[in-house]
Amino acid sequence: MKTKKQKSTTPNFSKYIRLFWILFSGGILSIVLVFLLASLGVFGEMPDHTVLENPRTNLATEIISSDGQTLGKFYFNDNRTPVGYNELPKHLVEALIATEDARFHDHSGIDARGTLRAIVKLGKGGGASTISQQLAKQLFHGEGSKNTVGRIIQKIKEWIIAIRLEKQYTKEEIVAQYCNIYDFLNNADGIRSAARIYFGKEPMELSLKESAMLVGMFKNSSLFNPRRREELTKKRRNVVLGQMYKYEYITEALKDSLQKTELDINYTPESHREGLATYFRGYLDGFMKEWIKDNPKPDGTKYNLYNDGLKIYTTIDSRMQKYAEDAVQQHMPRLQAEFFHQNTPKRNPTAPFLEITRGAIDTLMRNAVKQSERWRHMKYDLKKKDDEIKASFHKPTKMTVFEWKDGVASEVDTVMKPWDSMRYYKSFLRTGMMSMDPNTGHVKAWVGGMNYRHFQYDMVKQGKRQIGSTFKPFVYTAAIDQLHYSPCDEFPDTPFCIEANKYGNPEEWCPRNSGGENDYGGTRTLQNALANSVNTITARLIDKVGPQPVVDLAKKLGVESDMLPTPAIALGTPDISVYEMVGAYSAFANKGVYTKPVMVTTIEDKNGTLLYQFKPQTRDVLSEETAYVAVKLMEGVTKHGSGARLRTKGADAYRADYREVVTGYPYEFTNPIAGKTGTTQNQSDGWFMGMVPNLVTGVWVGAEDRAAHFASITYGQGASMALPIWGLYMKSCYADETLNVSTEEFEEPEELSIEVDCSKITKKSVLDLDSDEVPEELEF
CATH class of the missing domain: 3.40.710.10 (DD-peptidase/beta-lactamase superfamily)
Known part of the structure; x- marks a missing residue:
């Protein structure tokens, strides 16, 4: 008699295994597809080979002195002047790698170990962005999306761009680009501007602790702003120094000693109205705009003075420029103090004006009002009526005005009528100097x-x-x-x-000499007459040669x-x-x-x-x-x-x-x-x-x-x-x-x-004669 076949009790996992591999393969293919679609620009524009080779960044035009110093720059929003890797100090690069990407030299754009750690710890153990990824974000994506899906897509795009950057550039070029692109605030775009603005130095001149502070700002320059949050910035700098010790770039003793120091900021703003040779730069702005009109690019478009990174080499010597400005700053406050001393309301009721009626002063001031920037702005930009504009000049207004304080150019906040401020500025002596x-x-x-x-x-x-x-x-x-x-020829010193x-x-x-009626007598050589600015002898000379010559x-x-x-x-x-x-x-x-x-x-x-x-x-x-x-x-x-x-x-x-x-x-x-x-x-x-x-x-x-x-x-x-x-x-x-x-x-x-x-010469001739003949007794 046949017996029924006993049913097997052994579990059958094959379908689960197949399902696992299907899901796993599907997941892998999906990830590959997502990366492929992202690389093709489906989720947003992606930079091609040409764009990667020439990233679009705004570069300031640099004004360079004859002795190789930067006098200033022309820029709108980006005060950026790029430097090469060889212009970066070694300790700045070491601080950057130790703090931002310790395995920078071991990966090809993506740090797998760091990424896995970030996934497992849900980002609580630190981020996983490499320097290449951060550069990709800075160059092509900015701040990114606010939602989760958007952030994931952006991260994928960053990975792709980072890998492409690694293929396109050397590690050294990536470091240099990252340092050049970052915004350090206060018009400090890029490492060169940051070094000059925060420390008054070129990047290669930065000390170790100065480099550490700037590297610390890479995390968040708004948060770690040395001008606003000095203590917080100092703590961040010390973290960087700690990272440098951790990765054996510096010794513990050096780390400990530097962490005790202050930031020692030497804030040197770079703006169009500050710094060296400001008036010359104002002239140069007009010169360049005219040059740009007449000199288009090879493709016919015009150069942009503020974005195209031009280099203007000038004849100005930065040392001599500084000496000239220092001379003005030494002399003018002293001269101005004497002018104010002589023009107190008691000594001069019409101060700062002399020998002029009050009616003439009012006319002068009204003309000045109509030539002012305030009048132009209110009339043509704000479309105000003349009566309304005139009234505004007599309303007290908060303003910042110039003053010499203890011999130094300063500013003071005050409340003053614009009319009074214009008269106040007219009391200042001005100067112009060229060498x-x-x-x-x-x-x-x-x-x-x-x-x-x-x-x-x-x-x-x-x-x-x-x-x-x-x-x-x-x-x-x-x-x-x-x-x-000849300088030795004599003329009569007479009316x-x-x-x-x-x-x-x-x-x-009939010109008079400066000394009046008593300033005459005898004869003078031409050399003596010029040395003492004798007007009558100058008049005799122009009469002989004629004004037209x-x-x-x-x-x-x-x-x-x-x-x-x-x-x-x-x-x-x-x-x-x-x-x-x-x-x-x-x-x-x-x-x-x-x-x-x-x-x-x-x-x-x-x-x-x-x-x-x-x-x-x-x-x-x-x-x-x-x-x-x-x-x-x-x-x-x-x-x-x-x-x-x-x-x-x-x-x-x-x-x-x-x-x-x-x-x-x-x-x-x-x-x-x-x-x-x-x-x-x-x-x-x-x-x-x-x-x-x-x-x-x-x-x-x-x-x-x-x-x-x-x-x-x-x-x-x-x-x-x-x-x-x-x-x-x-x-x-x-x-x-x-x-x-x-x-x-x-x-x-x-x-x-x-x-x-x-x-x-023992005997000189008096040449001021109607006749061309010289009397015999005066010949020599």
Whole structure:
């Protein structure tokens, strides 16, 4: 009899195994599919090979001095200047790897061990993003999604991009890119800007603890902001130092000692209104915009000054620029203190204006109101009516105004009517200064004012003022060139008039000497007359050569300003800029050759391709002999005339209240210096033009309005207002032997037919005669 087959009790797992492998394979395929779809851009645009090779990042345009220093940058939002890996200090790279990605050199974009740890611990054991992933996020994805699915997709995309980056770049290039792309706040975009802004250094100059602080900011620069959360940032820096010890980059002793130190921030902001050479950078902004108009890219598009990472190589020497700015900062508060002292309401009820009626002051102020930025903004941007705008100038408003505090440029928060603030600013004396190598035309220093944040009008090239006696060398030079005069030739020091209608002037012109009716007598050599700015002898000279040749000479010397060919120009009535005057005077030092001032030598794109190279613009204006004789004439100014205080030294040069004592100056120069002071009518403008063989520098000082000026010549002359800035600047330049500023004599021409050494002449001729013949008793 057959028995029934016993049913097996052994479990059958094959279907579960099949199900497991199906799910596992499906999961793997799904992950692969997700990665494939992500790489194809289904979940959002992914960078291709070309984009990975040239990531789109905004790069600031860098302004570079002739001595290789960064003067400033042009940028909108991203103050970024990239550096190469070899420009990063070793300890910064070690700090970055120890803190952010310890296995950086062992993976290919994704740290598998770190990722598994993050999954198992649900992220509580630390993140798993590699430096490559963080770079991918910075370059192509930013902050990312807020929801879970979005975050997962973004992480997948980061992994793909990180792997591609690893294939595209070396490890060193990835580190450099990551350091360059990160935003350290406070306009510190990238490691170079961060090093300069937080510590005033280039990256390679960073100390270990400074590098550790910056690496600590990579975690979250908003949280670890040294300007706002110093203690928290310090703790984060110490974590970085601990990581460096953990991975044996530093010793425990070094870690412990550095963790006890402060951050020692040297905050050096980089903005358009702060830093070195602000006025020059303002000029350069306009220069570059014009250049960009005329020089498109090869594809026809225009360069972007703020994003394309151009490099502008300038002639400015950062050392000389600093000395120039320091000279202004030393002299101007002292001069301003004296101006305020003389213009108290008790001493001058119309302060800061002199010799002007209250009605004229109101007219002046109303005109200033309509030219102000506040008026322009309210009328054209806000579309306000005139009456409403006028009323706003008389309403108290919170504002920050400029002041000199203890001899230092400062700001103070106050409440003031805009009308009163405008009058307050009109009480400040301004300055303009430019220094140039006469042989090359390279401009070495450019100071357009005292403080760019509050006084943005550039008084080097933009502003033009009456130049007074600094124009006289043009008259003397024309006489030397045309009539072969010598510095030793004598003229009668007597009143002199040019009759009406002789040169188109409707009335008789009879200039007086600065000393009045008693300032006459005897004769003077031309050298003595120029040294002492004798007006009547200058008038005699322009009468002999005529105003038009003098104008023509000034034009050839680079003066572009309008000048009427009238006799009065001999005393400096034209309005001319510091820029024009320095260029003109440089021709004297350059043996009669005018060289147009040069500010930019080359421009390169971000890859170092040359886009622009300047071509010198020169022209022969004077013979070498005429130029040399003019220089010798102007040497007399600093030996015996108004510039002679450059040769003296006063022990009590400055009082404690910052008012300058004009009888003592701390210069004591002994080398040859040619120059000329200038003082305009009513002491409104003070000038000094000074030359040595390889450096010509011009300085102007005055108020915004000519009605604001010193009451007397004591402080109101060019020798008191402008010359001290020149002296302080040159003192610093000579102290810096690396600059090689000349102390030598001006080079004498091989053939010199005009006598310049008056000690060799025993008898001089009086040349101011109606006849060309010289009386026999005066011949020599």
